[in-house]
Amino acid sequence: MEKDTKMNSIPFTPLFYCSYCGVSAISKNLLENARCLRHPSGSGKGYHISYKGSEKEIYICRYCGLQEKSILVLTANFCPNYPYKLRKGRHSPAL
Ligand SMILES: [Zn+2]
Ligand SMILES: [Zn+2]
Secondary structure (H helix, E strand, O other), X not given: OOOOOOXXXXXOOOOEEEOXXXXXXXXXXXHHOOEOXXXXXXXXXXXXXXXXXXXXXXXXXOOOOOEEOXXXXXXXXXXXXXXXXXXXXXXXXXX
């Protein structure tokens, strides 16, 4: 019997990152079916949303230009230039 090695032979599996909090998952579905602790509506009040840009060395906040090495670090703090005044918002990685 030939073993199905398809699953093991993938040389590189790109990860999907949440745009709000930077957690990663092996599939977009897995990511977007889990609640996000840094969701703009409140912690756990919505789901992760996958970051549409490519993987980078440096992520830049689209509002204030802050640069960090990962989305996880970038989104850890609130952004002083967040455009929606009614609530606080975190830094958000530009694409
Ligand atoms: Zn998230
Ligand atoms: Zn910012």
